[in-house]
Amino acid sequence: MSNMKYLILRRITQIGLLVLYFGAHAYGWKMLSGTISSSSVLGTIPLSDPFAVLQMLAAGASLGLDVIVGAIIITLFYGIIGGRAFCSWVCPVNMVTDAAAWVRRKMLIDKIERKVWVTRNARYYMIAIALVVSAVAGFAAFEIVSPITIFNRGVIFGFGAGAGLLVAIFLLDLFVLKNAWCGHLCPLGGVHSLLGKYALLSVKHNSDNCTLCMKCKDVCPEVQVLNMIGKRSERVVQPECTNCGRCIDVCDDDALGFDILALGNKK
Amino acid sequence: MSTQKKPEITARRRFFTDTAHHAGLGLLGGLLWAGYADKARSxxxxxxxxxxxxxxxxxxxxxxxxxxxxxxxxxxxxxxxxxxxxxxxxxxxxxxxxxxxxxxxxxxxxxxxxxxxxxxxxxxxxxxxxxxxxxxxxxxxxxxxxxxxxxGLAVVDTNSCIAFWGLQCDLCYRACPLMDEAIKLHYTRNSRTGKHAFLEPIVDMNVCTGCGLCEKACPTEKAAIFVLPREVALGRPGAHYVKGWDKKDQQRVGERKMENITTHDKRSEKKAADYLNDGVSYE
Structure with missing residues (x-):
């Protein structure tokens, strides 16, 4: 099981947070109430999704102090531990798309299917479109289609037809394009990529230990960030890395590990 | 047969095509998204x-x-x-x-x-x-x-409210958290029986909060008293109607003296018989 360490930790975090949210509504627990869009820790500390806040501002909302403070806290937090750590450690949709990626590998779909090409920068275009549509429609546009909040609210308040959207994401990732949603389209992932540009925590490769087995590239949801594998010993610098630690899990040669960048040490 | 070579794909051509491609896809996505957003309003x-x-x-x-x-x-x-x-x-x-x-x-x-x-x-x-x-x-x-x-505001459908039929029902009146303020009972004589009263529930729009406890309490199959958002439930007479007998409403338009008010306009220059017949020809 040693090659599942981070995977198991991530599932515990993801599911644990959903349990806390569910308990807050169902039983009145105070630890973490609200949803992923905006939460309250112990009924006092606000946490808010910076992208939702950005869309609301684009839509022309004048917002209360709590939600602004909450967005700043989240921005700073992910700015330090890696922006997309949200995607792999918190976001519930990650479980859906990871499942699709797992089935793809088992069914050898990656080896057989015709290639569909979509730029991985599509997520950044999605951010721009979301903000423009928010401004035109007069409300946060991504928040009415976001599978992330629909999943999160579904666990707390009941799914309804929203479950169909999650099935659609699963099928998209399974049969249309590998890592289509999380790796190409999701604008929230894009925002978190931008937040993590200067993160202190990231994966580091030691090419001296690397045997070029390429297991890491097989499992990586953002495979382009591992462009140094077997070539250079360096940190993963591309902000699209989700810090999921799956590459570290599957590496049998101790060639990958988490690394904390001490301030001032830019190597 | 054409002897033309295949068009060369220059950096310039690639730039324009790529730009058009991205802009077009972005616009397509934006239109679909905005269209859905418009339908998603409550x-x-x-x-x-x-x-x-x-x-x-x-x-x-x-x-x-x-x-x-x-x-x-x-x-x-x-x-x-x-x-x-x-x-x-x-x-x-x-x-x-x-x-x-x-x-x-x-x-x-x-x-x-x-x-x-x-x-x-x-x-x-x-x-x-x-x-x-x-x-x-x-x-x-x-x-x-x-x-x-x-x-919102509670609204009574007097046609299906059984109290308006003369049956004794005051469930909404009693369910109201602001009893006898938001809903009052209006007593009128029931001339059909000659010896009973109608106890008609009347909502005071200045007090009702739209909580809906009355709607929940209503015994008819589909509630005869129900809450609507105020925007839907209320009309609007317009600023030009003034309650002259209401001091506050009168102040809204200011104290205007009768002798200062004129109804004279461009039409008044002609006699009514003239301007009404303008443009009509008799042959």
Whole structure:
């Protein structure tokens, strides 16, 4: 099981947070109430999704102090531990798309299917479109289609037809394009990529230990960030890395590990 | 046969094609998205939590966190006195298939679970964004005041209200948390029987908060008293109608003296018989 360490930790975090949210509504627990869009820790500390806040501002909302403070806290937090750590450690949709990626590998779909090409920068275009549509429609546009909040609210308040959207994401990732949603389209992932540009925590490769087995590239949801594998010993610098630690899990040669960048040490 | 070579793909050509490609796909996505967003707006009949901003502002300010619904469900004041158990929560969060309510936003259906008008209004301070505006339910002493809630207005369908038939029913009157203020009973003689009274429920629009307890209590198959958002329930006479007998309304237009008011305009220069017949030819 040693090659599942981070995977198991991530599932515990993801599911644990959903349990806390569910308990807050169902039983009145105070630890973490609200949803992923905006939460309250112990009924006092606000946490808010910076992208939702950005869309609301684009839509022309004048917002209360709590939600602004909450967005700043989240921005700073992910700015330090890696922006997309949200995607792999918190976001519930990650479980859906990871499942699709797992089935793809088992069914050898990656080896057989015709290639569909979509730029991985599509997520950044999605951010721009979301903000423009928010401004035109007069409300946060991504928040009415976001599978992330629909999943999160579904666990707390009941799914309804929203479950169909999650099935659609699963099928998209399974049969249309590998890592289509999380790796190409999701604008929230894009925002978190931008937040993590200067993160202190990231994966580091030691090419001296690397045997070029390429297991890491097989499992990586953002495979382009591992462009140094077997070539250079360096940190993963591309902000699209989700810090999921799956590459570290599957590496049998101790060639990958988490690394904390001490301030001032830019190597 | 053409001897032309295949067109060369220059950097310039690639740049223009790529730009057009991205802009076009972006526009396509934006149009689809904006089209869906337009359809996703809530129906005008949606009842929002207490102190909600006007619908357009509410929709842009609500972050869909559900903290109001959570506060509503887990409020201390929510123990049913008869059973000792908590009552079901009033505020629901719209699902993707909830008819006519934007997904993820809080709403309530008065006939299912009305608002119980808690003294401490726990749902409103829970809102982190100001979509539920605490100031609008705060009185002069700085306390939360449930009398200032405004979710809608109860409307009576006098045709299906059995009290208007002459049957003795005052369920809505008794269910109202502001009994004898928001709903008053109007006694009139029942000339059909000659010896009974009609006890007609009449809603005072200045007092009613739209909590919906009356709608929940109504015994008819489909409620004969029901809450509508004020925008839907009320008309608007327009600024040019002035209640001359109402001091406040009169002040709205200022004290205008009769001798200073003129009805003279361009038409007055001709006699009515002339301008009415303008453009008409007789042959």
């Amino acid at each position: 129906s005008v009949l949606t009842l929002r939590p207490p102190a909600a901003l006007p619908e357009a502002d509410f929709l842009r300010t609500c972050i869909k966190c559900g903290l109001c619904a959570e506060a509503c469900r887990n409020r201390d004041s929510n123990i049913d006195k008869e059973t000792g158990k908590p009552r079901p929560e009033t505020l629901k969060m719209a699902k993707a298939d909830t008819d006519g309510v934007t997904v993820g936003t809080p709403y309530f259906v008065a006939r299912d679970v009305p608002c119980y008008m808690c003294d401490d209004i726990p749902c409103v301070p829970a809102c982190p964004t100001g979509a539920l505006d605490e100031a609008s339910v705060t009185n002069g002493e700085g306390e939360l005041d449930f009398r200032k809630m405004d979710m």
